[in-house]
Amino acid sequence: MNKVIIILILIVQVLFLTNFFQCHYFNEPFYIHTRDVNLQLEGDIHGSKLPLWTIRLFHNKIEAYAIAFYDSYFYYFYFPFLLYFLSPAGLLGLLSGTYFVITRKKSRLTWFALTAVVIAPAIGALVLGKLPFKISLFALWLSFVVFSLYGYHTFLTHQKSKLIIILTTGIALGASIAWFLFYNDGIGAYCHIVH
Amino acid sequence: MKLYTAALIAIFVLAFIIRFIGLTQVPPGLYIDEVSIGYNAYKILTTGKDEYGAPMPMVFKAFGEYKMPVYIYLTVAAMAILGKTEFAVRLPGAATGMATVVIFYFLLREVTTFDKTFVEKKREHAYLLFATLLFTLSPWHVMFSRTGFEATAGLFFYILSLYLFVRFLRIKNPVLLTGSLLSLATTVYSYNSYKAAAPVTFLFFLYLLLKNKMVTKKIWGRFIITALIMAPMLLFTLTASGSTRFAQTSAFVGYESKPLQVKLLTYPLIYLQNYSSYLSTTYLFSWGDGWDRQHVPGFGNQPRWQLLFFLYVFVLAILYRKRFGFAFLLFLVFVSPLAGGLTRPSPHAVRSLPLIIPFIAFVAYGCTQLLFTEKRYLKIAGIFLLSIALYETGLFYHYYFNLYPHETIISWGGGYKDTVQALTAYQTQNKYAVIVSQIVGNDYAFFKYYNDKLQYTEIAPTGPWQRPNKTLTPKLLYVTANAKDPRLTILPHKLLKEIYSPGTTDVFVRIYEI
Numbered sequence: 001m002n003k004v005i006i007i008l009i010l011i012v013q014v015l016f017l018t019n020f021f022q023c024h025y026f027n028e029p030f031y032i033h034t035r036d037v038n039l040q041l042e043g044d045i046h047g048s049k050l051p052l053w054t055i056r057l058f059h060n061k062i063e064a065y066a067i068a069f070y071d072s073y074f075y076y077f078y079f080p081f082l083l084y085f086l087s088p089a090g091l092l093g094l095l096s097g098t099y100f101v102i103t104r105k106k107s108r109l110t111w112f113a114l115t116a117v118v119i120a121p122a123i124g125a126l127v128l129g130k131l132p133f134k135i136s137l138f139a140l141w142l143s144f145v146v147f148s149l150y151g152y153h154t155f156l157t158h159q160k161s162k163l164i165i166i167l168t169t170g171i172a173l174g175a176s177i178a179w180f181l182f183y184n185d186g187i188g189a190y191c192h193i194v195h
Numbered sequence: 196m197k198l199y200t201a202a203l204i205a206i207f208v209l210a211f212i213i214r215f216i217g218l219t220q221v222p223p224g225l226y227i228d229e230v231s232i233g234y235n236a237y238k239i240l241t242t243g244k245d246e247y248g249a250p251m252p253m254v255f256k257a258f259g260e261y262k263m264p265v266y267i268y269l270t271v272a273a274m275a276i277l278g279k280t281e282f283a284v285r286l287p288g289a290a291t292g293m294a295t296v297v298i299f300y301f302l303l304r305e306v307t308t309f310d311k312t313f314v315e316k317k318r319e320h321a322y323l324l325f326a327t328l329l330f331t332l333s334p335w336h337v338m339f340s341r342t343g344f345e346a347t348a349g350l351f352f353y354i355l356s357l358y359l360f361v362r363f364l365r366i367k368n369p370v371l372l373t374g375s376l377l378s379l380a381t382t383v384y385s386y387n388s389y390k391a392a393a394p395v396t397f398l399f400f401l402y403l404l405l406k407n408k409m410v411t412k413k414i415w416g417r418f419i420i421t422a423l424i425m426a427p428m429l430l431f432t433l434t435a436s437g438s439t440r441f442a443q444t445s446a447f448v449g450y451e452s453k454p455l456q457v458k459l460l461t462y463p464l465i466y467l468q469n470y471s472s473y474l475s476t477t478y479l480f481s482w483g484d485g486w487d488r489q490h491v492p493g494f495g496n497q498p499r500w501q502l503l504f505f506l507y508v509f510v511l512a513i514l515y516r517k518r519f520g521f522a523f524l525l526f527l528v529f530v531s532p533l534a535g536g537l538t539r540p541s542p543h544a545v546r547s548l549p550l551i552i553p554f555i556a557f558v559a560y561g562c563t564q565l566l567f568t569e570k571r572y573l574k575i576a577g578i579f580l581l582s583i584a585l586y587e588t589g590l591f592y593h594y595y596f597n598l599y600p601h602e603t604i605i606s607w608g609g610g611y612k613d614t615v616q617a618l619t620a621y622q623t624q625n626k627y628a629v630i631v632s633q634i635v636g637n638d639y640a641f642f643k644y645y646n647d648k649l650q651y652t653e654i655a656p657t658g659p660w661q662r663p664n665k666t667l668t669p670k671l672l673y674v675t676a677n678a679k680d681p682r683l684t685i686l687p688h689k690l691l692k693e694i695y696s697p698g699t700t701d702v703f704v705r706i707y708e709i
Contacts, residue, residue, distance in 0.1 A: 029477075050597065067493070088464075186468075
């Protein structure tokens with residue numbers, strides 16, 4: 001039964017991926033914009049009478065780029081985005097994966113899945129704007145889906161109660177299908193849609 | 196022990212300084228809700244009635260909504276002592292914010308005493324100091340404590356209720372339970388979000404007492420009385436007037452006309468999306484909710500360095516959810532965004548303010564674990580994180596006190612005070628009639644607060660010009676925020692004064708004689 005559930009969740013996630021085919025590129029928060037960071041830096045200190053040491057300490061490029069990278073990186077883990085990107089079932093898998101990664105011994109599969117989901121957004125934050133959209137979309141999706149399926153698989157193997165499995169999966173898949181059919185018009189918040 | 200007490204007192208002093216220093220300068224001016232609160236408090240103090248003439252109301256009618264009474268009555272008390280000043284409007288926020296820090300310490304101390312498995316005895320002092328310090332410095336809490344937000348007073352009564360309840364569990368003195376339930380009931384009269392959080396917390400308390408076999412007839416009586424106290428406000432919310440605010444901010448706007456089956460399917464999904472946004476890293480650590488009155492632009496609700504600690508301890512809490520301490524904090528995590536999920540925009544920092552309690556309790560737990568670790572690489576990581584934490588704290592307070600006031604002056608009603616003062620002077624000296632082309636919207640709240648005797652007529656910012664009938668005097672003052680106001684092309688005019696947004700070279704409004 002577990003395999004069937006995993007395949008069903010994968011199918012749902014493929015369906016959700018197809019929604020992003022109408023997009024042209026990811027929106028700005030997903031990657032660092034050198035020009036914006038520089039403008040922000042200049043804007044903050046322009047016309048201000050701050051002491052020089054303050055400017056050097058708090059308005060330098062290292063700080064500005066570190067923050068820009070952090071913000072872009074974690075934007076990939078913004079739950080409302082992941083609901084559109086992976087589906088509610090996929091997000092549940094991702095959360096379950098995070099829980100098991102922290103609380104259980106890590107196998108090779110765990111390390112593989114974890115590495116993918118940790119590194120992909122980092123690459124995305126740095127170079128997403130420079131890569132062809134469909135390649136970056138698929139690479140991102142794959143890395144998240146691998147971890148999400150790992151999480152769901154681990155949940156299924158650790159959960160002894162069949163009732164909980166059936167209820168959880170039923171609700172997650174039901175919510176995903178309902179989302180796909182009736183509540184799928186907010187994708188424009190995350191990518192530029194081609195009209 | 197002496198060192199511990201000294202450190203604790205030092206933290207409380209720091210909390211006081213951060214919440215009170217330059218209270219009227221940062222944020223730079225009263226914003227619209229604050230002037231509305233201030234004006235109603237002033238009217239209650241001087242006439243015993245609100246701005247609409249209602250005597251000592253339970254809810255205050257404001258522009259397009261109804262305000263909860265607790266903060267306004269606290270402001271009445273502040274104004275009775277300090278007069279009608281900006282400081283008096285913000286004092287209840289700062290004072291309840293300061294008290295919240297103290298109660299937060301006592302709450303966690305009570306939790307650690309009640310649940311010995313939550314934090315090891317030898318780590319308890321370090322944990323409590325970390326937690327109190329992080330709460331003291333929390334950008335989220337500091338921002339709200341320094342403003343006349345009703346939510347800050349609500350948080351105080353909520354945390355007081357939690358503290359008294361946990362203490363009751365341990366000491367079993369019924370007076371504590373009475374205090375706890377009364378505080379909980381007060382939250383419902385403090386801020387709208389608690390209309391969802393308080394009833395759920397009420398049931399949670401009841402569940403804990405039933406589980407611990409502590410429910411007697413007298414305790415049932417206390418719960419029933421509390422329910423009766425909360426009922427009027429909860430019932431008011433169900434009326435057309437009471438639900439005005441919800442109608443304006445409902446997350447389900449746009450879906451009302453859909454078929455019932457689509458509503459049944461989509462409403463839970465909208466709620467899921469909104470609810471999940473409150474627990475997202477982007478909201479908590481990166482960009483906040485995007486409203487510059489509720490976070491410093493470029494900063495999240497909490498410092499970025501806290502993310503890993505929060506995530507790690509959150510997972511630990513789920514793993515050890517059977518321990519009282521973790522279960523209690525997890526409950527607070529899940530209950531805090533309950534109301535916010537129903538509204539838009541989501542996430543919203545005011546509506547999820549109670550989230551700060553479990554959040555900081557978790558981060559402090561992680562910090563304590565790291566402090567006592569014996570693993571060398573974790574010690575090095577700890578030193579690295581401490582450096583980042585210190586830097587980020589400095590960065591936030593540098594932005595908050597030095598740059599934020601200038602960058603957000605318009606959001607804080609910058610310019611209204613000077614405008615009203617200038618108009619008052621003109622009207623007194625020359626008997627002008629004043630016509631104000633709508634500046635931002637709901638301008639009247641500012642005009643009333645700064646001078647409710649000022650005679651003026653407000654007109655739409657666009658549309659044909661018509662001399663208002665009421666203004667019989669030949670001398671007219673025309674106030675506009677639009678530098679290229681089309682009316683000025685057809686009206687002969689003379690520029691009398693430009694009012695600047697305080698501390699900037701940006702013109703807020705221009706006053707013309709026409």
